[in-house]
Amino acid sequence: MYVDIGNALDAEPRLTRPALDRLDERVADAHGRIERGRTDAEHGYAALNLPDTADPDAVREAVSRFDDPAAVLTVGIGGSALGAATLAEALGAGLDHHVLDNVDPAAVRALLDTLPLADTVVHVVSRSGTTAETLANFLVVREAMDRAGVDWTERTLVTTGAEGNLRDLADRHDLPALDVPAGVPGRFSALSTVALPVAAIAGADLEALLAGARAEADRLAGSLFESPAYAYGAACYALERRGAGINCVMPYAESLECFAEWFAQLWAESLGKDAVGQTPARALGATDQHSQLQLYRAGPRDKLVTLVRPRERPDVPIPETELDGLAYLGGGSLGDLLDAEFRATEASLAAANCPNVRIEVDRLDERGVGELVYGLEAACVLYGELAGVETFTQPAVEWGKRAARGLLGGGDVDEADAVGEKRRLVID
Incomplete structure (x- = not known):
């Protein structure tokens, strides 16, 4: 997995290289805690x-x-x-x-x-x-x-x-x-x-999938500058502390659309505690360049955009056309077009001082998917350590489960009583 955080620096909110250097000392401590948790197979760290x-x-x-x-x-x-x-x-x-x-x-x-x-x-x-x-x-x-x-x-x-x-x-x-x-x-x-x-x-190939994950595990180190996963987690944490409370994950591959949903749960349920954490948003490139990108580029400066793609992919040629205005497309490919859309979006965000990060894998094969899934999990755990939250619990989710169980007759549950206390202002 490759992580490029260059466009996350000196944008709005402003994260500088010296600030990352200072944060790296805390990354070393967090890595030590993560490694102890892994060694002891503690709850959560066992993942x-x-x-x-x-x-x-x-x-x-x-x-x-x-x-x-x-x-x-x-x-x-x-x-x-x-x-x-x-x-x-x-x-x-x-x-x-x-x-x-x-x-x-x-x-x-x-x-x-x-x-x-x-x-x-x-x-x-x-x-x-x-x-x-x-x-x-x-x-x-x-x-x-x-x-x-x-x-x-x-x-x-x-x-x-x-x-x-x-x-x-x-x-x-x-x-x-x-x-x-x-x-x-x-x-x-x-x-x-x-x-x-x-x-x-x-x-x-399950072995290849796990081998890709193992490769990312082997790259976890005591410095964010040595580990792609930690680089991403640390940058996200630092930007959130400076005001980027929303993380818009935008894969440029339709086969990663569910990955963005998976990421949203991972990020929200793990980090949304004690009034901290980034709110994950989901988009799909290039589709959402024609919708959400307007907000990301020109809206409030409270977002980080994470662009995800494989470096290699199958391709489809674009036929030549007799239409003069579309002649530039003929002889190219859909892959060329998607790559141009990706790079244009990245540059557009950077030009507007909107922080963005590029995450890439070589291919969306078993090894690449293993790298991506493990890398984002490790990034999440590091973020949780830096933020000082209980990454592996979900008390707010459990509250809602208990309330629903009580409403369905699953026992005398205090949380269910709160449902009847709903405030109402009905307009009909």
Whole structure:
């Protein structure tokens, strides 16, 4: 992974090279804490050990009974779904992958009405085995399979904890089951049993994926000037402290659109605590040059724009044309055009003094995706250390879960009482 933070310097908000040099002393201390956490496999820090602790053979064994399915359906929410969606979109060329990560009745019904259920693999993911949205959706999927005359036990794979309803279900019906990794929060689990099964079904090289992640792990060092991941995390932290409270992640590859969603959860849920943290925004190049770029370049100076792309990609030639005004396009390629759009956006932001960072990998193959996912996770952990937040907890999320459970009759929950205290000013 390559990170260029040059355009993040001397823009607005203003981050200088001397300021980065001073921050580098704190990066060294943070790196020491991260390494101690990895050595002891502490909760959260264990995620940075996945390149060495993940077991590709166990994943392949779990999916071996599913021979070239027509579709794969991941049933999960948050980190239990976004990692799989990211890997499937980036690596699963030709794989018909779907995600049920919401409980919108219309959307669930529409999806189930179109899926070839008899030839669909269902991967249900919940660490606790009790996640309300995930279990509700799975019950709906199971009933749809029953109605269609499909033996759901022959089409279902489970990833869950050692105990809980989902584990009991897997044991009762002899379902293939994988263990969620210990000490790894869901949003940091893309390189684990939570997401690797869909990559395995797609035929991806799991060893190459983990090797790419391991390469980035080996580059973590006590200086931001020696580690691309730390350079990005430190620059984001420093800019947020100076007023860049929004981080707009803009990949220039459609196969990274889900990656931007995954990043948004990683960044928001990990760092949004104690009144600090950057708000992630998602865009797609070159599409959003025609919409969001106007705000980034000419709006409030409260943003960092992160541009992400592969250095190499498949290409499509642009045919010659008889239209004089478009003659400059003929004989080129869509790749040339996208590259020009990328560089023009980067220059446009720099000319307007809007800080931006370039993140690149060689190719969007298994190694490149492994580098990218691991690198952003390590950047997030470093940012959390510098900001002094509990990177691996999510108390605000848990509050909402308890409130919803109470409203549904899942127990006497204090948080549910707050729902009835809503202030109202209704205009009708």
